[in-house]
Amino acid sequence: MLNKIWISFFFIAFFSALFQWLFNGDGDIFARIINSVFDMSKVTVDIAIGLIGILSFWLGMMKVAEKAGVINKLSHWISPLFTRLMPDVPKGHPAMGSMTMNLSANFLGLDNAATPLGLKAMKDLQSLNPNKDTATDAQILFLVLNTSSVTLFPIAVFVYRAQQGAANPTDVFIPILLATFASSFAGLLVVAYKQKIQLMQKVVLLYFSAGIAVLLALIIYFAQLSADALSSQSSLLGNALIFGTIIAFISAAMYRKVDVYDAFISGAKEGFETSIKLIPYLLAMLVAIGVLRASGALDLIVDICRTGLALLGFNTLFVDALPTAFMKPLSGSGARAMMIETMNNHGADSFAGRLASIMQGSTETTFYVLAVYFGSVGIKYTRHAVTCGLIADVSGMVAAIGVCYWFFG
Numbered sequence: 001m002l003n004k005i006w007i008s009f010f011f012i013a014f015f016s017a018l019f020q021w022l023f024n025g026d027g028d029i030f031a032r033i034i035n036s037v038f039d040m041s042k043v044t045v046d047i048a049i050g051l052i053g054i055l056s057f058w059l060g061m062m063k064v065a066e067k068a069g070v071i072n073k074l075s076h077w078i079s080p081l082f083t084r085l086m087p088d089v090p091k092g093h094p095a096m097g098s099m100t101m102n103l104s105a106n107f108l109g110l111d112n113a114a115t116p117l118g119l120k121a122m123k124d125l126q127s128l129n130p131n132k133d134t135a136t137d138a139q140i141l142f143l144v145l146n147t148s149s150v151t152l153f154p155i156a157v158f159v160y161r162a163q164q165g166a167a168n169p170t171d172v173f174i175p176i177l178l179a180t181f182a183s184s185f186a187g188l189l190v191v192a193y194k195q196k197i198q199l200m201q202k203v204v205l206l207y208f209s210a211g212i213a214v215l216l217a218l219i220i221y222f223a224q225l226s227a228d229a230l231s232s233q234s235s236l237l238g239n240a241l242i243f244g245t246i247i248a249f250i251s252a253a254m255y256r257k258v259d260v261y262d263a264f265i266s267g268a269k270e271g272f273e274t275s276i277k278l279i280p281y282l283l284a285m286l287v288a289i290g291v292l293r294a295s296g297a298l299d300l301i302v303d304i305c306r307t308g309l310a311l312l313g314f315n316t317l318f319v320d321a322l323p324t325a326f327m328k329p330l331s332g333s334g335a336r337a338m339m340i341e342t343m344n345n346h347g348a349d350s351f352a353g354r355l356a357s358i359m360q361g362s363t364e365t366t367f368y369v370l371a372v373y374f375g376s377v378g379i380k381y382t383r384h385a386v387t388c389g390l391i392a393d394v395s396g397m398v399a400a401i402g403v404c405y406w407f408f409g
Helices: 002-023 029-067 070-085 094-107 111-126 137-147 155-163 169-195 202-223 227-255 260-294 297-311 319-327 332-346 351-362 366-375 385-408
Strands: none
Touching: 002 029, 002 260, 002 297, 029 155, 029 227, 029 260, 029 332, 070 094, 070 202, 094 111, 094 137, 111 137, 111 366, 137 169, 137 366, 137 385, 155 169, 155 332, 155 351, 169 202, 169 227, 169 351, 169 385, 227 260, 260 297, 260 332, 297 319, 319 332, 319 351, 332 351, 351 385, 366 385
16 A cells, blocks of 8 residues: 555656646756755654654653553553453453553553554454454454554654744644544444444443543633633643653652663663664655655645635635645555645644644554554454544544644634
8 A cells, every 4th residue: 555655656746747847838847856855855864863862762761661560550440441342352351451551552652562562462352253354343443443543642743843843842732632532532432333332331431431521621721721822731731741751650660669770771772773763664755745745746636625625615724734634544654754744844833734743643544554453363354444443533633623723723
């Protein structure tokens, strides 16, 4: 899928440039395309340098949390919910532990730990599958929860915003939380409807009530603020929560008598390696998207969407961020590159730049997760997994647009 997308970007850019050269007499079009290759290559290096430091720091802190047993504790808190949502999985089955560990790691933004745990969870669920080539209800629900991106700290989004010159990189923190909640809640509801899961259970309602209470508290609090105060308060709350969590991780590790410094260094080494591995993927997608924009093709697609929405009477301020929304279900690296390119072109603190950041942080790459997780256990028939995952994606994107208008419109 990613290979086809990447190649198609170059061919679309080529034919767009050829059209403008032959029919519009634009003799500089190919020079602009080549210049964009060099520009995007430089942007990639600039971003990668900043990314190395913050990823190393954050993965170091996550290793401290892991050694302190924070992820295990989160898994213990989440487990009662899964026993009700997945009645086909026996209580105490290894799949329950794997799933809760995976979602706990995702919640903390620990991607490098979440993926192996997710693959193990899918393998454990496959052991209960009577039809090995067809996804079970439990596997579908687990996948949709992964694609809805339940993440508390979207650190990478903050890093990219800082790299692109955002005045307050974390001012999108609360909007991302609200949008990802909408995505996850929509995904869960549609799966529950399809699988006839009984949500009116005491334990399930207790978890839902807690989540909705937090959401309503945030909405009520921010609804009282002026437009100017929304951004600053979001940034303040986000920074305070992130730093408070760091202190909590260190405190928990000290309580468990963990060598905090040694654990941090161990995780930071993984962060450095992860940062270096990201560079080729980021370079490939940023150059391809830069070429697409320089050729005029990307602007043409956006303008068509803007014109159509304007004719329908919609406010079109959000249209410039739509490339990130279109790319997100298909490719994580592609959506990340689209977000960076949007900020690079419009500004990190522009409406489009902020909205692209919120979209990037509020959903996951549905088709990639589906291919990796189901492919790892040989599932060919995904049943309603794709439909439910895409509904969660669309819900997250719509919520992102609404929340961005509320905070920054």
